Amino acid sequence: MTEVQPGAGLVAPADYVGAIAQHVSSVCVITTEHEGQRYGLTATAVSSVTADPPRLLVCVNKSGQTHEKILAAGKFCVNVLAEDQDRVAMVFAGMGGKALDRFATGEWVRLATGSPVLAGASAVFDCRLGATMEQSSHSVFFGDVVAVQSRPATDTLLYGARRFRQLRKVFSATGEAAEWL
């Protein structure tokens, strides 16, 4: 793959950051377990890739401590946070400082791979690490999903325009007229 070099006719990174901040996403905590220790970080750079095979991707900064642990463990779990789990999001974003045990917040269990699974999460994707792709400061980790849990009645926590947010209006995307639910 050809990497575009910085400055080659591209917008300034600050302009990109200002615009991508308007992109609202669900808030996830990516976890792994390696040699008996648990690791995890808050991430919004998460996307579905394919349903068959069931595969998703996460973009993880190489400078964090969880990055190398995911690589070493060969597995990770994507926990899609519920609306009332904003405190978990902040803790796993490092807001409690480096010495804090992040897993002291929330209740953590296991599913298939042994990666930590957050009880009460809106959805959980337990993955084996598949392909990885380096992209400048980040690695893209592809996850092959070996177990899932979902709670359709639970609203998912959102993040966009530099704030945590809640779902407000819900409407059906099918049909000609918007149907507010």
Ligand SMILES: Cc1cc2nc3c(=O)[nH]c(=O)nc-3n(C[C@H](O)[C@H](O)[C@H](O)COP(=O)(O)O)c2cc1C
């Ligand atoms: C709302 C929000 C979204 C974030 N999304 C990502 C992300 O997609 N990828 C990433 O590497 N870091 C992301 N971060 C930053 C990490 O959560 C943060 O740097 C964390 O402390 C890294 O932990 P680690 O050192 O254990 O890897 C996000 C932070 C916040 C608050």
